Amino acid sequence: MKKIALFIFMLISVSINSQSKYLTKTGTINFEASVPSFEEVAAKNNSVTAILNTENGEFAALALVKAFRFKNALMEEHFNENYVESDEFPKAIFKGTISDFDFNKLGTTQNKSTINGSLTFHGVTKKIEIPLTITLIDGKINMSGNFKVLVSDFDIEIPKIVQNKLSNEVLVDFSFELSKK
Numbered sequence: 001m002k003k004i005a006l007f008i009f010m011l012i013s014v015s016i017n018s019q020s021k022y023l024t025k026t027g028t029i030n031f032e033a034s035v036p037s038f039e040e041v042a043a044k045n046n047s048v049t050a051i052l053n054t055e056n057g058e059f060a061a062l063a064l065v066k067a068f069r070f071k072n073a074l075m076e077e078h079f080n081e082n083y084v085e086s087d088e089f090p091k092a093i094f095k096g097t098i099s100d101f102d103f104n105k106l107g108t109t110q111n112k113s114t115i116n117g118s119l120t121f122h123g124v125t126k127k128i129e130i131p132l133t134i135t136l137i138d139g140k141i142n143m144s145g146n147f148k149v150l151v152s153d154f155d156i157e158i159p160k161i162v163q164n165k166l167s168n169e170v171l172v173d174f175s176f177e178l179s180k181k
Contacts, residue, residue, distance in 0.1 A: 020054040022178035038165040043068035057101025106136035146173035
């Protein structure tokens with residue numbers, strides 16, 4: 001019985017170790033929701049965690065909402081307290097799969113692809129498709145891209161007094177340098 005249990009444990013260990021995962025804890029997400037002629041509404045988060053399973057192209061990223069930094073501290077406070085309610089909804093999560101992903105075909109030239117998945121933000125989950133550039137340089141996978149989302153799709157209410165100063169359309173761009181785990 002002990003030999004069977006040991007054999008099963010070894011099989012599980014081998015299958016877990018055979019999965020190639022690449023990870024970062026220093027990914028970057030920027031967003032901008034500015035309107036011409038008004039103050040810039042933009043933020044950056046440099047501590048995004050992301051993981052890619054190179055066997056099947058599954059990808060996940062997690063950003064702490066309070067880690068987004070604005071040029072203006074008051075804007076950052078309003079963002080967290082009044083708009084995205086980061087105490088109640090502390091994380092932004094994306095889970096998806098890179099289309100036709102093949103690790104063996106990655107190289108230093110930019111590979112264009114798409115990633116299909118779901119973005120959860122402010123307690124709302126939306127399916128999105130994101131154009132993506134992916135390369136393998138010096139043993140690290142570099143992924144970058146951008147996409148647009150609507151504030152209204154995530155049940156974020158913008159007060160009428162500032163509605164003309166904030167765009168409902170938010171441009172999000174990201175960059176990840178993932179290392180083998």
